Amino acid sequence: MTYVVADPCLSTIDRACVEVCPVACFYEGGDQLIIHPAECVDCDACRPACPVAAIFPEAEVPEQWRHFTAKNADFIQKTPNLVRAKTKTEVEEAHQDTFAVCREAVAGAAAPAAAAPAATIAAVEAKPEPVAAAPAAAAPKPAVEAKPAAAPVAKKPEPAKPAGPTELNPALYRRGLDLLHEVVALQEVGRLTPEKVQTAEQMAKELRAEFTKAMGKENFALVDLEKKSITFRQGEELTRALLRAIEGTEFERAFQTGRRKLGEVAGGLAILGVITAFIGWMTGRIVLAKPLSLGLPLSPEVLLTAILDPEVLPLFAAFSALGGILSLFCLGAVIMVWRTAMNLVNVWRAREQKRLGVRFAEVEG
Numbered sequence: 001m002t003y004v005v006a007d008p009c010l011s012t013i014d015r016a017c018v019e020v021c022p023v024a025c026f027y028e029g030g031d032q033l034i035i036h037p038a039e040c041v042d043c044d045a046c047r048p049a050c051p052v053a054a055i056f057p058e059a060e061v062p063e064q065w066r067h068f069t070a071k072n073a074d075f076i077q078k079t080p081n082l083v084r085a086k087t088k089t090e091v092e093e094a095h096q097d098t099f100a101v102c103r104e105a106v107a108g109a110a111a112p113a114a115a116a117p118a119a120t121i122a123a124v125e126a127k128p129e130p131v132a133a134a135p136a137a138a139a140p141k142p143a144v145e146a147k148p149a150a151a152p153v154a155k156k157p158e159p160a161k162p163a164g165p166t167e168l169n170p171a172l173y174r175r176g177l178d179l180l181h182e183v184v185a186l187q188e189v190g191r192l193t194p195e196k197v198q199t200a201e202q203m204a205k206e207l208r209a210e211f212t213k214a215m216g217k218e219n220f221a222l223v224d225l226e227k228k229s230i231t232f233r234q235g236e237e238l239t240r241a242l243l244r245a246i247e248g249t250e251f252e253r254a255f256q257t258g259r260r261k262l263g264e265v266a267g268g269l270a271i272l273g274v275i276t277a278f279i280g281w282m283t284g285r286i287v288l289a290k291p292l293s294l295g296l297p298l299s300p301e302v303l304l305t306a307i308l309d310p311e312v313l314p315l316f317a318a319f320s321a322l323g324g325i326l327s328l329f330c331l332g333a334v335i336m337v338w339r340t341a342m343n344l345v346n347v348w349r350a351r352e353q354k355r356l357g358v359r360f361a362e363v364e365g
Contacts, residue, residue: 002037003046004072006065008054009033013098015088017046017055022177022238024230026085027076028105033085034075043181045241083108084230087222165214168231172210176203176238183245192246200246207239258344265340269333276326283319286312 009032017033018026025039026046035046035055047055056062061069076082083105091098183200186192211225211232212218225232287306288298296302307316 002040002042002058003035003055004058004061004069005029005033005035006054006056006061006068008052009050012052012054013102014051015085015091015098016049016051018085018087019089020045020049020237020241020244022180022234022241024084024234024237028083028085028102029072029075030103030106031099032102034072036076036082037073038076041177043177043184045184079106090223165210167229168207168210168214168235170231172206173231173235173238176207176235176242179203180238180242180245183242187245197246200242204239204242207235211236254347255344258340258347262337262340262344265333265336269330269337272326272330272333276323276330279319279323279326283316283323286315286319 013033015033018024022043022045023039023041025036025041027034027036032054042057047053047057056065058069086101088098091101179200183192183196186196211220214228214232215224222233222236225236287303290309290312291298291302291306306312
């Protein structure tokens with residue numbers, strides 16, 4: 001199953017999907033982007049990235065846009081010189097219009113194909129007519145003595161270039177792609193472990209080491225990798241996808257732990273509050289039982305007399321002391337809830353700042 005780009009792309013061509021595609025299977029389609037069905041690996045990374053929801057699995061394309069399935073397939077089959085889609089970053093850095101880039105790419109690819117038949121016709125029309133053979137000369141001319149040919153000048157040998165891979169190791173790329181699928185699946189069900197995160201980080205290091213060996217330097221842009229080989233660019237995009245998939249996992253674990261702790265402390269505070277309220281109700285019932293049974297008005301003198309009653313005073317003192325202790329516990333629980341909530345907010349802010357830093361690093365790269 002492949003994916004199809006439908007109608008909403010015609011008015012947008014946002015290219016966010018190209019940024020996240022690990023195999024770079026998007027191509028310029030003139031008025032929209034096109035997914036190559038033979039190159040798509042069904043990773044589903046592009047669909048959530050599209051801001052206008054223009055990408056669908058082939059079996060889920062809405063009825064009113066079903067003709068886009070045939071349009072995508074026909075374009076791939078009938079276009080001889082496909083032009084790989086530029087990323088959103090490349091278009092923005094070049095200050096280009098995304099619609100113009102899409103149109104000009106298809107127009108430029110079609111021009112060589114259209115010029116080939118015309119060049120053939122012109123070559124046929126320009127073919128010279130056969131010329132009649134000249135009559136043989138009466139007497140042969142004396143042969144001219146040939147001069148000895150000059151000795152060829154020896155060229156200086158060019159310095160040997162440093163050896164490096166010209167293509168990304170297919171086995172390494174496949175292992176990285178399988179790991180990306182596994183990480184995304186584990187993250188969706190909340191079972192991404194620290195060991196798997198370390199494995200993804202190690203895979204990203206191996207891929208970057210391969211690029212460094214090929215380029216002969218540690219710092220390079222996507223354009224440099226693409227000039228070397230399209231497989232290196234695909235590998236770099238896979239590396240970025242892996243790092244995006246695991247970014248913030250340590251913050252995620254801290255966030256989940258803090259949220260669980262906040263729930264526990266808040267639950268304890270609620271239980272203490274209920275118990276304290278019950279103790280207060282019991283204390284009031286003990287003090288007011290006798291005055292209410294006698295029908296006395298609830299004045300300060302009556303309440304003081306009821307509290308100092310020899311039968312009531314020990315119970316009142318015990319329940320009051322217990323209520324005071326529980327009130328102190330409630331105050332401590334409130335402080336713990338506040339601190340836990342602030343720690344949770346700090347973890348969330350740190351996670352967002354790291355995500356923003358990763359985005360800026362990718363743009364600069």
